[in-house]
Amino acid sequence: MKTELILLRHGETEWNALGLLQGHRDSPLSAEGLRQADALAARLSTLSFSALYSSDLGRAMQTAQRIAARTGHPVHSDARLRERGLGILEGLTREEASRQHPEIFGEYATNAPDFVVPGGESTSQRLGHAVECLGEVGSRHPGERVVVVTHGGVLSSFFRHSLGIPPSTPRAFSVLNACWNQFDYHQGAFRLVTWGDITHLRDDSLDDT
Structure with a gap:
Protein backbone atom coordinates (compact mmCIF):
# COMPACT_ATOMS: atom_id res chain seq x y z
CA MET A 1 0.00 0.00 0.00
CA LYS A 2 1.28 3.45 -0.85
CA THR A 3 1.65 6.27 1.65
CA GLU A 4 0.58 9.74 0.56
CA LEU A 5 3.09 12.33 1.79
CA ILE A 6 1.96 15.97 1.74
CA LEU A 7 5.20 17.95 2.02
CA LEU A 8 4.78 21.62 2.92
CA GLU A 14 11.05 37.82 8.56
CA TRP A 15 14.46 36.72 7.24
CA ASN A 16 12.86 35.39 4.03
CA ALA A 17 11.39 38.84 3.48
CA LEU A 18 14.83 40.42 4.01
CA GLY A 19 16.61 37.94 1.74
CA LEU A 20 18.82 36.50 4.50
CA LEU A 21 20.27 32.98 4.38
CA GLN A 22 18.76 31.04 7.28
CA GLY A 23 20.04 27.47 7.44
CA HIS A 24 19.83 26.29 11.04
CA ARG A 25 19.45 29.82 12.40
CA ASP A 26 15.88 30.91 12.82
CA SER A 27 13.48 33.75 12.30
CA PRO A 28 9.79 34.01 13.23
CA LEU A 29 7.08 33.95 10.62
CA SER A 30 6.23 37.34 9.19
CA ALA A 31 2.65 38.63 9.12
CA GLU A 32 2.39 37.19 5.61
CA GLY A 33 3.89 33.92 6.83
CA LEU A 34 1.26 33.64 9.54
CA ARG A 35 -1.45 34.20 6.92
CA GLN A 36 0.11 31.51 4.76
CA ALA A 37 0.27 29.05 7.67
CA ASP A 38 -3.37 29.71 8.48
CA ALA A 39 -4.27 29.13 4.83
CA LEU A 40 -2.53 25.74 4.96
CA ALA A 41 -4.39 24.98 8.20
CA ALA A 42 -7.73 25.88 6.63
CA ARG A 43 -7.06 23.62 3.65
CA LEU A 44 -5.92 20.73 5.82
CA SER A 45 -8.94 21.06 8.10
CA THR A 46 -11.03 19.70 5.22
CA LEU A 47 -8.68 16.76 4.50
CA SER A 48 -8.38 13.57 6.51
CA PHE A 49 -4.80 12.64 7.42
CA SER A 50 -3.15 10.39 9.98
CA ALA A 51 -0.17 12.28 11.35
CA LEU A 52 1.61 15.64 11.33
CA TYR A 53 5.43 15.79 11.26
CA SER A 54 7.71 18.82 11.24
CA SER A 55 11.29 19.96 11.19
CA ASP A 56 12.29 21.01 14.68
CA LEU A 57 13.37 24.49 13.55
CA GLY A 58 11.14 27.28 14.83
CA ARG A 59 9.75 28.49 11.51
CA ALA A 60 8.57 25.00 10.57
CA MET A 61 7.24 24.27 14.05
CA GLN A 62 5.38 27.59 14.10
CA THR A 63 3.71 26.64 10.80
CA ALA A 64 2.94 23.11 12.01
CA GLN A 65 1.52 24.35 15.31
CA ARG A 66 -0.95 26.61 13.52
CA ILE A 67 -2.02 23.62 11.44
CA ALA A 68 -2.32 21.49 14.59
CA ALA A 69 -4.47 24.10 16.29
CA ARG A 70 -6.98 23.74 13.45
CA THR A 71 -6.81 19.96 12.85
CA GLY A 72 -6.16 18.65 16.36
CA HIS A 73 -3.11 16.56 15.43
CA PRO A 74 -0.05 16.43 17.71
CA VAL A 75 3.14 17.67 16.04
CA HIS A 76 5.96 15.12 15.80
CA SER A 77 9.23 17.03 15.37
CA ASP A 78 12.31 15.51 13.73
CA ALA A 79 15.68 17.22 13.27
CA ARG A 80 16.27 15.22 10.08
CA LEU A 81 13.71 17.45 8.36
CA ARG A 82 15.77 20.59 9.05
CA GLU A 95 25.41 39.79 -1.70
CA GLU A 96 27.01 40.00 1.76
CA ALA A 97 28.00 36.34 1.63
CA SER A 98 29.60 36.83 -1.78
CA ARG A 99 31.54 39.86 -0.54
CA GLN A 100 32.63 38.50 2.86
CA HIS A 101 33.32 34.89 1.83
CA PRO A 102 33.80 34.95 -1.96
CA GLU A 103 35.41 31.52 -2.37
CA ILE A 104 33.01 29.76 -0.02
CA PHE A 105 29.95 31.44 -1.49
CA GLY A 106 31.19 30.67 -4.98
CA GLU A 107 31.34 26.95 -4.14
CA TYR A 108 27.93 27.14 -2.43
CA ALA A 109 26.38 28.82 -5.48
CA THR A 110 27.50 26.02 -7.84
CA ASN A 111 25.13 23.53 -6.13
CA ALA A 112 28.02 21.09 -5.69
CA PRO A 113 26.26 18.36 -3.66
CA ASP A 114 29.25 17.39 -1.50
CA PHE A 115 30.53 20.88 -0.67
CA VAL A 116 30.44 21.44 3.09
CA VAL A 117 30.00 25.06 4.13
CA PRO A 118 32.39 25.76 7.05
CA GLY A 119 30.38 25.27 10.22
CA GLY A 120 27.55 23.75 8.20
CA GLU A 121 26.94 20.72 5.99
CA SER A 122 26.58 19.62 2.38
CA THR A 123 23.42 19.26 0.33
CA SER A 124 23.95 15.50 0.09
CA GLN A 125 24.30 15.17 3.87
CA ARG A 126 21.04 17.03 4.46
CA LEU A 127 19.23 15.11 1.70
CA GLY A 128 20.36 11.83 3.23
CA HIS A 129 18.77 12.77 6.54
CA ALA A 130 15.50 13.81 4.87
CA VAL A 131 15.24 10.70 2.68
CA GLU A 132 15.87 8.49 5.71
CA GLY A 153 16.26 23.53 0.39
CA VAL A 154 15.07 20.11 1.53
CA LEU A 155 12.18 20.19 -0.93
CA SER A 156 14.44 21.30 -3.77
CA SER A 157 16.89 18.45 -3.15
CA PHE A 158 14.12 15.92 -2.63
CA PHE A 159 12.44 16.95 -5.90
CA ARG A 160 15.68 16.27 -7.80
CA HIS A 161 16.24 13.02 -5.91
CA SER A 162 12.77 11.69 -6.68
CA LEU A 163 12.96 12.53 -10.37
CA GLY A 164 16.56 11.43 -10.85
CA ILE A 165 17.77 14.95 -11.69
CA PRO A 166 21.51 15.42 -10.98
CA PRO A 167 21.81 17.45 -7.76
CA SER A 168 24.18 19.99 -9.32
CA THR A 169 21.64 20.88 -12.04
CA PRO A 170 20.66 24.57 -11.69
CA ARG A 171 17.21 24.95 -10.19
CA ALA A 172 14.64 25.68 -12.91
CA PHE A 173 11.59 25.44 -10.65
CA SER A 174 10.09 27.44 -7.80
CA VAL A 175 9.87 26.42 -4.12
CA LEU A 176 7.49 29.00 -2.70
CA ASN A 177 6.69 29.60 0.95
CA ALA A 178 3.71 27.51 2.12
CA CYS A 179 3.71 25.46 -1.10
CA TRP A 180 1.91 22.10 -1.13
CA ASN A 181 3.71 19.12 -2.68
CA GLN A 182 2.54 15.50 -2.79
CA PHE A 183 4.76 12.45 -3.13
CA ASP A 184 3.59 8.86 -2.89
CA TYR A 185 5.84 6.34 -1.13
CA HIS A 186 5.64 2.69 -2.16
CA GLN A 187 8.12 -0.18 -1.81
CA GLY A 188 11.00 2.10 -0.89
CA ALA A 189 10.50 4.59 -3.75
CA PHE A 190 9.03 8.10 -3.97
CA ARG A 191 6.80 9.28 -6.82
CA LEU A 192 5.97 12.93 -7.44
CA VAL A 193 2.22 13.62 -7.74
CA THR A 194 1.81 17.38 -7.17
CA TRP A 195 4.38 20.17 -7.02
CA GLY A 196 4.20 23.81 -5.96
CA ASP A 197 0.45 24.05 -5.33
CA ILE A 198 -0.43 27.40 -3.69
CA THR A 199 -4.15 27.58 -4.51
CA HIS A 200 -4.86 27.82 -0.77
CA LEU A 201 -3.10 31.21 -0.68
CA ARG A 202 -5.80 32.94 -2.70
CA ASP A 203 -7.66 35.41 -0.49
CA ASP A 204 -10.97 33.59 -0.96
CA SER A 205 -9.45 30.43 0.52
CA LEU A 206 -9.46 32.13 3.92
CA ASP A 207 -13.16 33.01 3.95
CA ASP A 208 -14.05 30.21 6.37
CA THR A 209 -11.26 30.87 8.92
Missing part, protein backbone atom coordinates in the same frame (compact mmCIF):
# COMPACT_ATOMS: atom_id res chain seq x y z
CA ARG A 9 7.25 24.47 3.06
CA HIS A 10 6.91 26.71 6.11
CA GLY A 11 5.34 30.15 5.82
CA GLU A 12 7.40 33.24 5.00
CA THR A 13 9.76 34.36 7.76
CA GLU A 83 17.05 22.96 6.39
CA ARG A 84 20.67 22.52 5.33
CA GLY A 85 23.08 24.08 7.82
CA LEU A 86 24.86 26.98 6.12
CA GLY A 87 27.44 27.67 8.81
CA ILE A 88 29.28 30.97 8.37
CA LEU A 89 26.85 32.10 5.63
CA GLU A 90 23.82 32.13 7.92
CA GLY A 91 22.34 35.53 8.63
CA LEU A 92 23.86 37.12 5.51
CA THR A 93 22.27 38.21 2.27
CA ARG A 94 23.62 36.53 -0.83
CA CYS A 133 13.19 10.28 7.72
CA LEU A 134 10.58 10.32 4.95
CA GLY A 135 11.21 6.66 4.18
CA GLU A 136 10.58 5.80 7.83
CA VAL A 137 7.43 7.92 7.87
CA GLY A 138 6.21 6.24 4.68
CA SER A 139 6.83 2.78 6.12
CA ARG A 140 5.16 3.71 9.40
CA HIS A 141 1.92 4.80 7.71
CA PRO A 142 1.13 2.38 4.84
CA GLY A 143 -2.12 3.21 3.09
CA GLU A 144 -2.42 6.52 4.95
CA ARG A 145 -1.99 10.24 4.27
CA VAL A 146 0.66 12.12 6.27
CA VAL A 147 1.54 15.84 6.42
CA VAL A 148 5.17 17.00 6.79
CA VAL A 149 6.34 20.60 7.29
CA THR A 150 9.89 21.20 6.08
CA HIS A 151 12.07 23.71 4.18
CA GLY A 152 12.77 25.00 0.70
Whole structure:
Protein backbone atom coordinates (compact mmCIF):
# COMPACT_ATOMS: atom_id res chain seq x y z
CA MET A 1 0.00 0.00 0.00
CA LYS A 2 1.28 3.45 -0.85
CA THR A 3 1.65 6.27 1.65
CA GLU A 4 0.58 9.74 0.56
CA LEU A 5 3.09 12.33 1.79
CA ILE A 6 1.96 15.97 1.74
CA LEU A 7 5.20 17.95 2.02
CA LEU A 8 4.78 21.62 2.92
CA ARG A 9 7.25 24.47 3.06
CA HIS A 10 6.91 26.71 6.11
CA GLY A 11 5.34 30.15 5.82
CA GLU A 12 7.40 33.24 5.00
CA THR A 13 9.76 34.36 7.76
CA GLU A 14 11.05 37.82 8.56
CA TRP A 15 14.46 36.72 7.24
CA ASN A 16 12.86 35.39 4.03
CA ALA A 17 11.39 38.84 3.48
CA LEU A 18 14.83 40.42 4.01
CA GLY A 19 16.61 37.94 1.74
CA LEU A 20 18.82 36.50 4.50
CA LEU A 21 20.27 32.98 4.38
CA GLN A 22 18.76 31.04 7.28
CA GLY A 23 20.04 27.47 7.44
CA HIS A 24 19.83 26.29 11.04
CA ARG A 25 19.45 29.82 12.40
CA ASP A 26 15.88 30.91 12.82
CA SER A 27 13.48 33.75 12.30
CA PRO A 28 9.79 34.01 13.23
CA LEU A 29 7.08 33.95 10.62
CA SER A 30 6.23 37.34 9.19
CA ALA A 31 2.65 38.63 9.12
CA GLU A 32 2.39 37.19 5.61
CA GLY A 33 3.89 33.92 6.83
CA LEU A 34 1.26 33.64 9.54
CA ARG A 35 -1.45 34.20 6.92
CA GLN A 36 0.11 31.51 4.76
CA ALA A 37 0.27 29.05 7.67
CA ASP A 38 -3.37 29.71 8.48
CA ALA A 39 -4.27 29.13 4.83
CA LEU A 40 -2.53 25.74 4.96
CA ALA A 41 -4.39 24.98 8.20
CA ALA A 42 -7.73 25.88 6.63
CA ARG A 43 -7.06 23.62 3.65
CA LEU A 44 -5.92 20.73 5.82
CA SER A 45 -8.94 21.06 8.10
CA THR A 46 -11.03 19.70 5.22
CA LEU A 47 -8.68 16.76 4.50
CA SER A 48 -8.38 13.57 6.51
CA PHE A 49 -4.80 12.64 7.42
CA SER A 50 -3.15 10.39 9.98
CA ALA A 51 -0.17 12.28 11.35
CA LEU A 52 1.61 15.64 11.33
CA TYR A 53 5.43 15.79 11.26
CA SER A 54 7.71 18.82 11.24
CA SER A 55 11.29 19.96 11.19
CA ASP A 56 12.29 21.01 14.68
CA LEU A 57 13.37 24.49 13.55
CA GLY A 58 11.14 27.28 14.83
CA ARG A 59 9.75 28.49 11.51
CA ALA A 60 8.57 25.00 10.57
CA MET A 61 7.24 24.27 14.05
CA GLN A 62 5.38 27.59 14.10
CA THR A 63 3.71 26.64 10.80
CA ALA A 64 2.94 23.11 12.01
CA GLN A 65 1.52 24.35 15.31
CA ARG A 66 -0.95 26.61 13.52
CA ILE A 67 -2.02 23.62 11.44
CA ALA A 68 -2.32 21.49 14.59
CA ALA A 69 -4.47 24.10 16.29
CA ARG A 70 -6.98 23.74 13.45
CA THR A 71 -6.81 19.96 12.85
CA GLY A 72 -6.16 18.65 16.36
CA HIS A 73 -3.11 16.56 15.43
CA PRO A 74 -0.05 16.43 17.71
CA VAL A 75 3.14 17.67 16.04
CA HIS A 76 5.96 15.12 15.80
CA SER A 77 9.23 17.03 15.37
CA ASP A 78 12.31 15.51 13.73
CA ALA A 79 15.68 17.22 13.27
CA ARG A 80 16.27 15.22 10.08
CA LEU A 81 13.71 17.45 8.36
CA ARG A 82 15.77 20.59 9.05
CA GLU A 83 17.05 22.96 6.39
CA ARG A 84 20.67 22.52 5.33
CA GLY A 85 23.08 24.08 7.82
CA LEU A 86 24.86 26.98 6.12
CA GLY A 87 27.44 27.67 8.81
CA ILE A 88 29.28 30.97 8.37
CA LEU A 89 26.85 32.10 5.63
CA GLU A 90 23.82 32.13 7.92
CA GLY A 91 22.34 35.53 8.63
CA LEU A 92 23.86 37.12 5.51
CA THR A 93 22.27 38.21 2.27
CA ARG A 94 23.62 36.53 -0.83
CA GLU A 95 25.41 39.79 -1.70
CA GLU A 96 27.01 40.00 1.76
CA ALA A 97 28.00 36.34 1.63
CA SER A 98 29.60 36.83 -1.78
CA ARG A 99 31.54 39.86 -0.54
CA GLN A 100 32.63 38.50 2.86
CA HIS A 101 33.32 34.89 1.83
CA PRO A 102 33.80 34.95 -1.96
CA GLU A 103 35.41 31.52 -2.37
CA ILE A 104 33.01 29.76 -0.02
CA PHE A 105 29.95 31.44 -1.49
CA GLY A 106 31.19 30.67 -4.98
CA GLU A 107 31.34 26.95 -4.14
CA TYR A 108 27.93 27.14 -2.43
CA ALA A 109 26.38 28.82 -5.48
CA THR A 110 27.50 26.02 -7.84
CA ASN A 111 25.13 23.53 -6.13
CA ALA A 112 28.02 21.09 -5.69
CA PRO A 113 26.26 18.36 -3.66
CA ASP A 114 29.25 17.39 -1.50
CA PHE A 115 30.53 20.88 -0.67
CA VAL A 116 30.44 21.44 3.09
CA VAL A 117 30.00 25.06 4.13
CA PRO A 118 32.39 25.76 7.05
CA GLY A 119 30.38 25.27 10.22
CA GLY A 120 27.55 23.75 8.20
CA GLU A 121 26.94 20.72 5.99
CA SER A 122 26.58 19.62 2.38
CA THR A 123 23.42 19.26 0.33
CA SER A 124 23.95 15.50 0.09
CA GLN A 125 24.30 15.17 3.87
CA ARG A 126 21.04 17.03 4.46
CA LEU A 127 19.23 15.11 1.70
CA GLY A 128 20.36 11.83 3.23
CA HIS A 129 18.77 12.77 6.54
CA ALA A 130 15.50 13.81 4.87
CA VAL A 131 15.24 10.70 2.68
CA GLU A 132 15.87 8.49 5.71
CA CYS A 133 13.19 10.28 7.72
CA LEU A 134 10.58 10.32 4.95
CA GLY A 135 11.21 6.66 4.18
CA GLU A 136 10.58 5.80 7.83
CA VAL A 137 7.43 7.92 7.87
CA GLY A 138 6.21 6.24 4.68
CA SER A 139 6.83 2.78 6.12
CA ARG A 140 5.16 3.71 9.40
CA HIS A 141 1.92 4.80 7.71
CA PRO A 142 1.13 2.38 4.84
CA GLY A 143 -2.12 3.21 3.09
CA GLU A 144 -2.42 6.52 4.95
CA ARG A 145 -1.99 10.24 4.27
CA VAL A 146 0.66 12.12 6.27
CA VAL A 147 1.54 15.84 6.42
CA VAL A 148 5.17 17.00 6.79
CA VAL A 149 6.34 20.60 7.29
CA THR A 150 9.89 21.20 6.08
CA HIS A 151 12.07 23.71 4.18
CA GLY A 152 12.77 25.00 0.70
CA GLY A 153 16.26 23.53 0.39
CA VAL A 154 15.07 20.11 1.53
CA LEU A 155 12.18 20.19 -0.93
CA SER A 156 14.44 21.30 -3.77
CA SER A 157 16.89 18.45 -3.15
CA PHE A 158 14.12 15.92 -2.63
CA PHE A 159 12.44 16.95 -5.90
CA ARG A 160 15.68 16.27 -7.80
CA HIS A 161 16.24 13.02 -5.91
CA SER A 162 12.77 11.69 -6.68
CA LEU A 163 12.96 12.53 -10.37
CA GLY A 164 16.56 11.43 -10.85
CA ILE A 165 17.77 14.95 -11.69
CA PRO A 166 21.51 15.42 -10.98
CA PRO A 167 21.81 17.45 -7.76
CA SER A 168 24.18 19.99 -9.32
CA THR A 169 21.64 20.88 -12.04
CA PRO A 170 20.66 24.57 -11.69
CA ARG A 171 17.21 24.95 -10.19
CA ALA A 172 14.64 25.68 -12.91
CA PHE A 173 11.59 25.44 -10.65
CA SER A 174 10.09 27.44 -7.80
CA VAL A 175 9.87 26.42 -4.12
CA LEU A 176 7.49 29.00 -2.70
CA ASN A 177 6.69 29.60 0.95
CA ALA A 178 3.71 27.51 2.12
CA CYS A 179 3.71 25.46 -1.10
CA TRP A 180 1.91 22.10 -1.13
CA ASN A 181 3.71 19.12 -2.68
CA GLN A 182 2.54 15.50 -2.79
CA PHE A 183 4.76 12.45 -3.13
CA ASP A 184 3.59 8.86 -2.89
CA TYR A 185 5.84 6.34 -1.13
CA HIS A 186 5.64 2.69 -2.16
CA GLN A 187 8.12 -0.18 -1.81
CA GLY A 188 11.00 2.10 -0.89
CA ALA A 189 10.50 4.59 -3.75
CA PHE A 190 9.03 8.10 -3.97
CA ARG A 191 6.80 9.28 -6.82
CA LEU A 192 5.97 12.93 -7.44
CA VAL A 193 2.22 13.62 -7.74
CA THR A 194 1.81 17.38 -7.17
CA TRP A 195 4.38 20.17 -7.02
CA GLY A 196 4.20 23.81 -5.96
CA ASP A 197 0.45 24.05 -5.33
CA ILE A 198 -0.43 27.40 -3.69
CA THR A 199 -4.15 27.58 -4.51
CA HIS A 200 -4.86 27.82 -0.77
CA LEU A 201 -3.10 31.21 -0.68
CA ARG A 202 -5.80 32.94 -2.70
CA ASP A 203 -7.66 35.41 -0.49
CA ASP A 204 -10.97 33.59 -0.96
CA SER A 205 -9.45 30.43 0.52
CA LEU A 206 -9.46 32.13 3.92
CA ASP A 207 -13.16 33.01 3.95
CA ASP A 208 -14.05 30.21 6.37
CA THR A 209 -11.26 30.87 8.92
